[in-house]
Amino acid sequence: MIENLVRKNILKLKPYTSARDSYLEGILLDANENSLGSVIKDEHNLELNRYPDPAQNKLRKNLSEYLDVSPKKLFFGVGSDEIIDLLIRIFCNPKKDSVLIPLPTYGMYQVACDVNDVKVLNVPLNKTFQVDIKATLEAVQKNTKMIFLCSPNNPTGNVLSKDSVLQIVKKFRGIVVIDEAYIDFRENSSFLSELLKYKNIVITRTFSKAWGLAGIRCGYSIADEFITNLLFKIKAPYNLNKLTSNAILEALAKVKVKDKFVSKINSEKDKLILQLKKIPQIRRVLPTDANFIVFQINNADVIFNRLASKGVIIRNRSKELGLNDCLRVTVGTAKENQVFIKKLKEIL
Numbered sequence: 352m353i354e355n356l357v358r359k360n361i362l363k364l365k366p367y368t369s370a371r372d373s374y375l376e377g378i379l380l381d382a383n384e385n386s387l388g389s390v391i392k393d394e395h396n397l398e399l400n401r402y403p404d405p406a407q408n409k410l411r412k413n414l415s416e417y418l419d420v421s422p423k424k425l426f427f428g429v430g431s432d433e434i435i436d437l438l439i440r441i442f443c444n445p446k447k448d449s450v451l452i453p454l455p456t457y458g459m460y461q462v463a464c465d466v467n468d469v470k471v472l473n474v475p476l477n478k479t480f481q482v483d484i485k486a487t488l489e490a491v492q493k494n495t496k497m498i499f500l501c502s503p504n505n506p507t508g509n510v511l512s513k514d515s516v517l518q519i520v521k522k523f524r525g526i527v528v529i530d531e532a533y534i535d536f537r538e539n540s541s542f543l544s545e546l547l548k549y550k551n552i553v554i555t556r557t558f559s560k561a562w563g564l565a566g567i568r569c570g571y572s573i574a575d576e577f578i579t580n581l582l583f584k585i586k587a588p589y590n591l592n593k594l595t596s597n598a599i600l601e602a603l604a605k606v607k608v609k610d611k612f613v614s615k616i617n618s619e620k621d622k623l624i625l626q627l628k629k630i631p632q633i634r635r636v637l638p639t640d641a642n643f644i645v646f647q648i649n650n651a652d653v654i655f656n657r658l659a660s661k662g663v664i665i666r667n668r669s670k671e672l673g674l675n676d677c678l679r680v681t682v683g684t685a686k687e688n689q690v691f692i693k694k695l696k697e698i699l
C-alpha cells in the first residue's frame with residue numbers, strides 16, 4: 352500500500368489553510384492583500400494584487416483536456432525540480448530512508464536527496480544506458496523508498512525500454528518516478544498509459560523544454576490521486592504564480608506551435624548528427640530521443656573550454672559514469688548549430 356511508504360509526519364500533517372481554498376471571489380478581505388491594486392500595470396487583468404488559486408483548478412482542467420487524464424491526478428510545480436523535491440519530502444525520512452538513482456542521469460535527483468539528508472544508492476545503467484533490472488533490484492535496501500528513472504534520459508538522450516521499466520515498477524515495493532522532461536521529442540514512448548495501471552508510478556514533465564517556457568518555471572506531475580493529494584498537502588500554499596499560470600493556459604491553447612517546434616528541433620537534430628558523424632575526431636555519437644546530442648571526442652575537456660572561449664557553450668559530461676570524453680550539445684537554431692560545427696572544426 353502506498354500509504355505505508357509515506358512519512359508518518361506527512362500523513363499526520365495539518366496543511367496550511369487559506370480562505371482562498373473555499374472562496375476565490377467576493378469582497379476579499381481575508382488575506383491582507385492590497386485591495387487598491389498593484390504598483391505595476393496588470394496588463395492581462397490577472398488581479399496581480401490577489402493571491403493565485405491554491406488548488407490550481409483552471410490549470411488542472413485545461414491540462415487534463417490536453418492529456419486526457421483526470422485533473423485529480425495532476426499537480427503543478429515551480430519547475431519539475433520543485434516536484435522532485437516534494438516527492439522526496441513526502442516519502443523519505445532524513446537519515447533513515449534511501450533513494451535509488453541509476454547513473455548517469457540528471458543531477459538534481461542527487462542534489463534534492465542531499466538537501467533533504469536522504470541517502471542515495473547508485474547503480475550503473477547498462478552499456479546502452481538502459482536499466483539493468485537485476486542490478487537495480489539487487490541494490491534496493493529495506494528502506495529504499497523511491498527509484499528515479501529518466502526517459503528520455505539526461506544526459507544520454509535515450510528513452511528507457513518499456514519492458515525493463517515495467518519490471519522494476521512491478522517488483523519494487525516503492526515509488527518509481529519517471530522523469531519525462533524530454534518526452535515531447537518522442538511522444539509515443541511515454542509511460543502515461545502505464546501510470547493508469549500502476550499506482551506506484553509518478554510521471555514528471557516540464558514546460559521548460561519543447562514548450563519553450565524555461566523562464567517561467569513550471570512543471571507538472573501525473574500520479575495517483577492519493578500521491579497528488581499529498582503533493583497539494585505539503586506544497587507552499589501559492590506555489591504557482593499568476594503570471595506563470597496565465598502563460599501556461601496560453602501555451603495549452605497553442606499545442607500546435609509546440610508540435611512545430613518539436614518537428615523543427617528533431618529535423619535540425621538529424622542534420623546535426625549527420626555533421627557530427629562526419630568529423631573524424633568524433634569517436635561516437637550517441638543515439639538520442641531528446642533535444643540534445645552526446646558525442647565522444649578525444650581531449651573533451653580542452654575542446655569544451657576552447658568552444659566556450661569562442662562563445663559556444665555546451666556541456667562537459669566527461670566526468671559522468673560511462674561518459675568519458677563525452678560532450679553534450681543542445682540542438683539550437685539552424686544558424687547556432689552551424690556556428691557550433693564551424694567553431695568545433697576550427698578547433699580540431
Ligand SMILES: Cc1ncc(COP(=O)(O)O)c(C=O)c1O
Nearest residue numbers: 430431432457505532557559570
Ligand atoms: C531530466 C530533467 N528533469 C527535470 C529538469 C528540470 O526541469 P524544470 O525546468 O521543469 O525544473 C531538467 C532540466 O534540465 C531535466 O533535464
